[in-house]
Structures are given as C-alpha cells and as structure tokens.
Amino acid sequence: MDVGLAAVAVVLFVAVALATGVRSPWQGVIPLALFLGALLLVRRRLPMTVLLLSVAGIFVYHLTSFSPAGWIWPASAAYFTAAATRHVRWVAVVGLAQLAYSAIDFRFALETNPSRYVFHVAGEGLLLAILVVAGLTYAASVRSRERLRESDARVRVAEERLRVSHEVHDIVAHTLAVVGVQLNVAADTLKEEPAEAAAALRLAQDVRNRAMADLTSLIDVLRDDHGGTGPQPDLGSLGTLVADARAAGLDVTLDEDGDPGRVPAVAAIAVHRVVQEALANTLKHARAAKAEVKIRYGPRSVTVEVTDDGDGGAGPPGHGLTGMRERVDALGGVLTAGPVPGGFSVRADIPVAGSMV
Template sequence: MTEAPTRREPAPVRHFTRITDITLAALTLVFFVAVALATEVQNPWRGPIPLGLFLGALLLVRRRWPMTVLLLSIGGIAVYHLTGHWSPPGWIWPAAVAYFTAATTPLVRWVAAIGLAQLAYSAVDARWVLDRNPARYLIHVAGEGLLLAILVAAGLTYAAAMRLRERLRETGRRAHAAEERLRVSHEVHDIIAHTLAVVGVQLNVAADALEEKDPAVSAAALRLAKNVRNRAMTDLRSLVTVLRDDPAGTAPQADLASLDTLIADTRAAGLEVTLDEHGDRAAVPAVTAVAVHRVVQESLANTLRHAGASRAEVTIGYRPRSVTVEITDNGRGAPGGADVTEGHGLTGMRERVNALGGALTAGPVPGGFAVRADIPVAGSTA
C-alpha cells in the first residue's frame, strides 16, 4: 500500500489549504485542552493534551500522506485507550478528517478496511453496554458505522468532483487550442494567398522584362518578390509555432502598423492602391487590429488574382466602438451580376469577422467589386 501521488495546486489554493490545516490543528488542540480543563482531568499533560498535540500535528500533513495520517491517528487513539484512558470526547473530530482525506485517494478500499476494523474493535470494547442497555449499544455501533459510511462516501464524492473539474478544465484547454489552430489556419491562408498574388505578379513582370531585354526592371521585380517572400516566411514560422504544443515565443501578428507595408507591396505588384483612414488607429485593440489587417490583405490579394483591376481604394474608419473597413476596386465582378462564389479566402474573412461579433459583405458594385466589414471593438458594449 503506497501513498497516492498529490497533484500540485496553484499557489493561492496551496496557501488556502495550508491555512485550513493549521486552523484544524489549532482547533483540535484547543478542544482537547478545553475538555481536559472542563472535566477536571488529573495530569492532563500525561493524557489528553499530548494526544491532542499528536492528532493536531498529523492534520498538518494529512494531504501529503493521507493513509499514513489515518493509520497513525487511529493507532494513536487505540494506544491511548489501551493504556487505561477513557477515549476523550474530541477524538472523533481529527479521526473523521483523516478518514475523509484518505477516502479521496485511490486507496479507498484500504480506508474501508481500516474503518471496519475500528468498528469491530469499538463493538467489542462496548460489549459491557450490551447487557445493561441493548438499545444504547445498537445505537452506538450503528452510529459509528453510519459515520464511517458518510465519511467514505463524502471522500469519494469530493474526489469525483475534483476529477470532473479537471476534465472540464482539460476540455476547455483543448477547445481553446482547437480554436487557436483554426484561427492560425486562416492566418496561414491569408499570408500565402497574398504572397503568391504579389510574387506571381512580380514574376510575370520579370518574365516580360527579360523578353524585352530590360534586366533592370526584371531584377527590381525579382528583388521585390524575394522581399515579400522573406516577410511571408517570417510570419509563417511564427504562426506554425502556435500549431505545436508549446506556443511560447510566438512572434507578434500583423496589425495596423503593417498596413503601410502591405499597401506598398500591393502597389509594387502593379495595383494602384489608395489608403484613406479616419480616426485613431492606435486606439484599436490587438484582436480587432489583426482582423482589419487580414481583411485588407485578403481583399487586395483577391483583387490581384481575380479581378483584373487597375485601381483599389481602402477606406478604414476608426470609431470608439467599431471599425469599418471597405475595399473597392474597378475590376470585373461576377459575370452578369451573378452571386459571388465564396472561396476559402472570403469564407475565412467572414468567419474571422463573425467571431468578433461583426459582419462582412462582399459583392459587385457599379464599376467594380467591394468588400465591407463592420467589426466591433473588443471590450466595447456596442
């Protein structure tokens, strides 16, 4: 029979349990001393007070060695009784705490066995009551048996509740990790889509320049493609870290401060882009800023890949309780005004905005195509 391993609790919980155990130990000693003085026990320092000290000290380590504390508590009470002392009225309290604590461990069968052995000893020890008052004897034995059953059941219930709480915590951690991985998959898609769009345009420029025997233009296009690729690889390395078990060390995500670089890359790819901002971008919290950046990034990538546009306008309005993002271009919309078929990019944008309580619309407008997102500011009551 070995002690059950104890799980390390957070510091505030450990401090509370330590204070609780010290309080129980102090109350045990005070109770034994009070009973000894009230009943005018002769030489209390040779009887109940040492027993109170012993049982109180055991309560201080009951969580670390629950079965050892139970055995020593019951053994100490038995030795005290066998040496000719009457059982002090307060012994049931520390013994009950020891039974409950031990019953919360996987060694509950041993706890029941110890309890049954003590119950049998108590029944034999009180046999003199049987001849004088059978009803009192029955109540005595049945009461101790009922108390033992209640203590074991309470310990089992408490242990089951703690296991359930831990499972719920683990389920919550796994759900959060799954949500984080889904978010990261959207981030990866946005980065790759934008990078491939810009790099693809620059490679076409480089190829055309080579055919026209203009190496300077070709070299400039290839350098820009390389720079965009390098920035994308840095972002991807930081995001892939989140997909591992330990997300520590993850680099900051793209935010509003990266919009200027994003716009510059898109302009270099041949798309004339204007950025019009209203309000204070510094007041936007990080989670909203990331969503704004990704909406602009994916929209411009779609414009480069599919729209055949030459011009795009990005308008962002920062308000205290929401951010409005609108990207319009002069490219071709769906043929004949048909409904837009959403790909992974548009679906990812919509899911990202919806997750923050916002709304996203996308579709043809006179003269081109428009994407609009209304995103509440995290923490606002709007």
Template sequence: MSALSQRREPASVRHSAKVIDGALAVLTAVIFVAVALAAGVRSPWDGPVPVIPLALFLGALLFVRRRWPMTVLLLSIAAIFAYHLPAPQSPPGWIWPIWAAYFTAAATPRVRWVAAIGVAQLVYSAVDFRWVIDRNMTHYLIHTVGEALLLAFIIGAGLLYAASLRWRDRLRETDGRVRAAEERLRVAQEVHDTVAHTLAVVGVHLNVAADTLEGVPAEAAAALRLAQDVRNRAMADLAALIDVLRTSPTGTAPQPDLASLGALVADARATGLDVTLDERGDPSAVPATCAVAVYRVVQEALSNTLKHSGATTAEVTVAYQPDSVSVEVVDNGHGTPGGAGIREGHGLAGMRERVSALGGTLTAGPVPGGFAVKACLPLADSSP
C-alpha cells in the same frame, strides 16, 4: 503517495492547505480534550494514556495527512485503540476524533481499504461498548448507529471531494486544449495571410517579368526586384513569427498596424493594379487587436483581387468612428474565375473568423460593376 499530494499547486494554494491542516490539528486536539473532560476524565495528564498527549499526537498527525494519508489513518486508529483498551469504560468515540484522517484517506484510490478498516473499527467499538447495553440500550444504539452513519458520511464526502478534484483537472486540461487550438488557429491565420498575399504579389510581378523579358528587359528586371523585395519582407515576417512562437507560445507576431496599410497598398499598386486608399477619421483610438484585424482584412481582400478577380482597379476605404471601424475593399473584377459563385476558402473563412472573434461582421460578394468585401469591427469589444 496520495493523489492529493501529487498535484503541483501554486504557492498560495499550498499555504492555504497548511493553514487548514493547522486549524484541523488545533480543533481535533481541543475538542478531544474537552469531550474527555466533559465525560468524566478527572485529569487530562493521568491514566495509562493521558488525554492531552494523545490529543496532541492526533493533531500533529494531521500536518502530514496529505502526504501519507493511509499512514496517518492507521496511526490515528492505533492511538484511539491505545486510549480505549486500558480503560473499558473510557469516554465513547472511535470515529469522530479521527474524522479528518478518514476523510483524507477516503479521497485517495484506496477508498475500499478505508471503508474496510472503518467497518472493522466499528464492529470492535460495538463489541467494546457492549457493557452499556444492560444499563441503557438507547444510548448504546445512538452511539453505535451514530458512529456508523458518521463513517459513511465521511467516506462519502471524501469520494465527492476526490471526484471534484478529478473534474477540476479535466476542466483544466480541456481549457488547455481549447487554448492550444485557438493558438494554432491564430498562427494558421497569420501564416496564411502573409504567404497568400506574398504569393499573389510575387506571382503578378513574375508574370510581368516573363512577358517583358525579351522585349523590355529593364521592365522585367524592375518587376523581379519588386518581387524580391516583397518576398524578403514576407520572409522577415515569417521569421519573426517563428521566433516569437519559440520564445513565447502565446504570441502571434508579427503584428502589423494601421500604419502598414500604405505599404500594403503600395505592393498591390506595384503589380499594376490601380489601388486607392481612403482613410477617414482618427485611427489613434483603435486597439492593437482591431488594428491587426483591419490590416488582415485589407490584405486578404487585395490578395483575392490579384489572384482571382481579373480586376484593374480597387478602392480601399477605412473609416475610423468613435465606437467602430469599418473597412470596405471594392474592385471592378468578377470575384471568382469565370464569374462563378463565391466559394469560401481559407482566406475568406479566416477573415470572417477573425472579425467575428472581435464581435464584428463581414460580408463578401458581387456588387454592381465588381466585387466588395465589407467589415465592421466594434472598438469596445476589441481591447487587448
């Protein structure tokens, strides 16, 4: 089966292909009859092989050229031979009446066979047309060389068309791989943000429970209950994410919104970290993609504060402006254990990639008296 017919195309493309085949069929039949009449055929219905039935046969074959290209080519050549053989002085034309069949077959992997068949047909036509040599050598050369050049052009066009189809398929495959890689990255970011924050908060509560288990059992029990609540919410988020991935591969739920910032800060505050949240402006105009990015930046910044900085206070400021949203998380810690230089791990890298994808900027580093994470996201480039 032809490479052209093996591709699964949308319905609109298949409809366009049928329209093109119909147009080629009509064009082939009309031009063949017109040339025959212009060349001296008195009646298109007379002769051993009448012109009109032959023209209709050649046109009808083009409706199945995509499905059986070699069969259509061979039947078309046979029809041309049947037309020329009974009448040695029939109107010239061995290649051009079946150019569409040649083109279609040349776009298949059997192009070498197509070229061999074409050369054989040209040789035979040159011999068959030899009676013109004595009368008009120029006419003979124009006919023979012209049809040879036409065959070469048709086969070359078929090869170029097949190459363009292969290039389109490779481009489509590459685009699919890129989309899959982007999707994996988004999922990895969602899982990392959820798990990292949960482990940080739960870890703090477990440390509190371990320290107070013997002296203040009630406080230890409260810490364990908070850790369990945070864990349950994280499990629900992960379950929702997995469910969406199973049913809709393009989704990356759960998708937190700006209203969830309060719960995020409350979780961090429950660990003993003194966290304040200051929201300025109207958040109603913030698109969903930008809202998720804001939430994740705050979540990752607070997670790093809990895990690494040794901070006791943190300030979260979110400013909603007409054309952008700015986020700032400042704590009084030292950023990394022992005050070492910044090492950009998966969390910080994920924040930077998420913000950059929306056209924003992110900085993270020491400030006087602590450590700060700052991000600015434009609203115009973050619409879903």
C-alpha cells in the same frame, strides 16, 4: 487551510471531551488533541500514515483512560483525506476494524442502556460511511476537473492551430497574388525593358522573403515542441500591404480615421488580415485597376471597407472570404462582401469595446 483544520480539530476534540465529563484534560485529552492536530498538517503528503497514527493514538487514549468520546469522529479529517486516495479499500478495512473494537469496548452499555449502545455503534458506522463516500466523491470531482482542464487545453490548441491555418492561407494568398503580378510584369518587359523586369523580380523576391519569415514563425506553432510565436501583424504594417499592391500595378489609396492606439491586439490582427485578403482577391480575381481602403477607428468598433472597381471575380467564394468571415465572426463582428455600384466591396465591422488586452 490545513493549519486551520488542525486548530479546529484540537479545539473540537477538547470541547467534546470536556462536555462529556472529562475532568482532567491534561491527562490524555489535550495531548491526544495536539497529536491529532499535528498529524493533520501532513495529511496531504502522507494520508495513510496520518490515518494509521491517528487511529493508533485513539486506541492508546481509550485503553489508558476511560472516556465517552467517540472512536471514528476524532479522525474524521484523516479518514476523508485517505479515502480520496487509491488506498480507499485499506481505509475501509481500518475503519471497520476500529468500528468493531469500538462496539466491543462499549458493550457494557448493553446491560444498562441498549438504545444508547445501538445509537453509538450505528452513529459511528454511519459517520465512517459518510467519510468514505465523501472522500470518494471528492476524488471523483478532482479527476473530473482535471479531465475538463485537459479537454479545454486540447480545444485551445485546436483553435490555435485553426487560427494558424487561416494565417498561413492569408499570407500565401497575398504573396502569390503580388508575386504573380510581378512575374507577369517581368515576363512582359524582359526583352524591351530589362531594368523594369529586374525591378519587378526584386520586388517579388522581397515579398517572398517576408512571407517566408512569417510562415516560419507560424509553422513553429504547429510543431509539438514550439517555443512561441513570432510577432503578429498589426495596424502599423497596413502601409506595407498597400505598397505591395501598388507595386503590383493596383492603384490603392489608404484612408484611416480615428485613433488606432485604442484597438486591442486581437482586433488589430483581424483588421490587417481583412485588408490583406481583400487586396489579394482584388489582384487575383477582380480585374481591377483601382482600390480604396477605408478604416474608421471608433470608440466601440473598427470599420474596414475595401472597395475596388473590378467585378469581384467569377465563381463561388473561396477559402479566403470564408476565413475572413470566420475571423470576424469569432470577435463578434460582421463581414459582408458583394458587388456595389462600380465595383466590388468587402466590409467588416469589428467590435473593440471591452476587448482591450
């Protein structure tokens, strides 16, 4: 863009000079035009230096040769760029000084054509004001965009931390449910069936170890100096959830229909968490013996339904159900939970069309 601007400045200055009566462009006009254009190539790095050198070149040009070309407009780009920096006051001082000298240098027109003199001085002054205001406006818009980007970044960080808090809740709830059941089994069978008690404790330990690994990767996200996140849960780990629930004494069946490969990562995580939280609630609260997990992978949505033969537990919905609903809502889906004939059901419809990542 700077190269293009420099080329336009060179062509425009030479064209205006020729149009205003200059007959020997190589004697001042073209050298000054090339000088002004070359300065524009470094205007971003050295804005005040470019402005001062441009003004100096214009002064030399007007002092060594007569030309009706203006004083301010040949340095328009330099004025605009410098006005967008913190040196805007010095830009105004330089511009007013140049404008004052222009008025003095053009005073001969007062005797022959006063209106032309007023038009010249007023036009140069108006152009200077426009350039300074434009530079200030541009600088303000840049700062506004930077603040907006910073605000968006803070919002994304807050959303990510909220998501991580949901993940932590889901992991802890599921782990406590499975481990709690296994500890109860171990306590009941410790004297009569020590081998069964030992197996229950080993399973509880395995579930605990997996949960600790997941929590470690998630807690890293909450640290200011985190370097990334661990692998996210996916549809391939649904079997592990079902196996844990079965080991805890719940008769669980998993029925999948369709192509899970079409489900994008963000929807796959939501499916996993819905199943995880629903099974955890069944183990902790529902007093259920059986549960059925049905997943339908459609071309436009995934339907997840977890049904058990329990009573759904007593009391108002907990954070788990609220977290599931927020997660599904964020993806544009719908989650319903409530009693059904013979038990309790959690159903989530999660759209996937157009969300492939």
